[in-house]
Amino acid sequence: MVNKKRAPRKTNEALNKAIFQATITLLNNEGYEAVTFSNVARLAKTGRPVLYRRWHSPFDLLLDAHNYFSEDEVDDYTNIDFSGSTMRENLIRILSHFNASPQFMRAFLFELGQNTSAVQKFSNQMHRQNLYLMERLLSQAQLDGEIKHTVTDDVKLLPFNLLQYQAMMTPNGMTPESVQTFAESVVDHIVVPAILAQQ
Structure with missing residues (x-):
């Protein structure tokens, strides 16, 4: 044998x-x-x-x-140094880190419609991460004298929600260039005015 x-x-x-x-x-x-x-x-x-x-x-x-292959990128994302740049520059910078494939966004959108516990957990995780980033960014803006007031969580999450919606509505996915262009437009015309309007 x-x-x-x-x-x-x-x-x-x-x-x-x-x-x-x-x-x-x-x-x-x-x-x-x-x-x-x-x-x-x-x-x-x-x-x-x-x-x-x-x-x-x-x-x-x-x-x-998804987390396994983006672990290093996420770690770099959450450790951004916001000093030395304006609030506008920092907002564009964090939005420009967005890098989800159209296939992943379609999966997320499908699960969102099913309202599963997994997608709720993922959404909560993203909300916590995004709030953490915005709190650090806005604290730096306060130190630099650009703003003197607190900002509501709805406005803090606004830039990420707008970008996520745009990504889900873009069938072939967003390129780094289109993300950059969208980030600049949203920050200039929506996000910064919304932050300043809360003074």
Whole structure:
């Protein structure tokens, strides 16, 4: 009897990467409807029970995959130094970091319509992160004497909500150039006037 060599088992890190890469590949190449546990397991060369044990739904898996590949970018995003720039420049700067694929935005929009716990959790996470950024940005603007008043949370979240809406309404996705152009227009014509109107 011939002993067949088994393929070496993946380490946890290697398995995670394979699963997350398979998830993003399916999303980008075939669309959100192709992101199923069965398809991901097949592409990642693992078993479906591995996925069922760890994720409640394909969207939960997609969120973890999205976070996995954008971890360094998000860390850089939340550690921006706002000193030395005007409030306008800083607003444009944080909005220009936006980098979600059209496929991910379509998945988010679909789940938003389903009002799932995963999308609520993701939205709350984004709101907390965006409020944190705006509070730091506006604190710097106060130190620099550009504003002397507090700003409501609705206005703090306004630039992110507008950009998210624009991204969801752009079928082929937003390029870095279109994000920059949109950010400048929104900041100049809507966000800065809304901030100053609260004085």
